[in-house]
Amino acid sequence: MTGQHGSFIWYELITPDSDAAKRFYDAVVGWDIEPQPAGPLDYRMIRRGDGGNAGGVMRLSEDMARNGGRPLWLGYVSCDDVDATIAAVTAEGGQVHMPASDMPGVGRIAMITDPAGAPFYVMRPAPPEGQPDAVSDVFSVDQPHHVRWNELTTSNPKGAADFYGRHFGWKQEGSMPMGDLGDYAFIQDGGTGIGAIMGLIPPNTRPQWSYYVGVDDIDRAAEAVRAGGGQVLMGPHQIPGGEYSLIGVDPQGASFGLVGPRKA
Incomplete structure (x- = not known):
């Protein structure tokens, strides 16, 4: 997925019970959240009815909870330079909750807060293999499942x-x-x-x-x-x-x- 600087490009549910989240949101929205994690991070894709992805589900581990993590939805905002954005945001009173890191095949990512304390991710996404011009479609002004x-x-x-x-x-x-x-x-x-x-x-x-x-x-x-x-x-x-x-x-x-x- 890719996106212009400033666009919402992904959404993520952090929850202590991914199986329960699947049962709940599949029934409420009509999604088909993956029944099992796709990789070692206990991360599941949220599949829409049209075959695309609406976001992901990450399990809230006991360690995350001990460090203040709680069940919540978070948005990812695309940025051209994650590190420069972090520096500019923290200079205005924002905070870093997850330092910038590179995820192979995904991109560079960090979790920050705005100066008032609202958390969100910033990300410079890596385009999917073979799709250099792919654009995120998780946000839509009028479509269900988005x-x-x-x-x-x-x-x-x-x-x-x-x-x-x-x-x-x-x-x-x-x-x-x-x-x-x-x-x-x-x-x-x-x-x-x-x-x-x-x-x-x-x-x-x-x-x-x-x-x-x-x-x-x-x-x-x-x-x-x-x-x-x-x-x-x-x-x-x-x-x-x-x-x-x-x-x-x-x-x-x-x-x-x-x-x-x-x-x-």
Whole structure:
């Protein structure tokens, strides 16, 4: 996979129980997560219905948990120079959670936080063998089985918009008032709306990225969340354009979003 500087090119679920994650998300989204790890890292690909990949699942080891790891979804942002990006981000108060390293056939990768503390990966991907011009398609504005929206909740929305704009070239244009929560500020990458930035939603005080996965029917998916042992925390609510979204938590504690039509 490859991608332009600043684009989301991969998504990853970190979870203590990959088998349970497969049962849950396969039922909720319609994915087919690999039943067994593909290699020695206990990493499983998330397979979409169209044959592509939506991301990966990494098992949260006991060692990772002892060092503060927790179940969560993380996004990968493509960058032209991982080390230069780390230096620039840490100079502004960001932190490195996983130092830069090279993964053969995959690329150079690091996990960092923005200055407010929201974690994400930066990566200079290596193109697949024999496909030098391949481009990541894990993000889509309108297709099920893909992440369709990237949402940052943070203690400093204006500072975050400026930060990501400086380092990744995103633009912030347009917003929607959210009452006491302030504005829901839309962000664009290369002219495409990829998500939004907003203030923290009490009682949550931890800045974080949330990723909304496309589903075929929001009500079917919501019922599958509950039937699978997860929780629906907010929604389904209608969003601009006529579709619906919800925020949920999977049985292992990772939060996620869903977006799609209401067919009933």
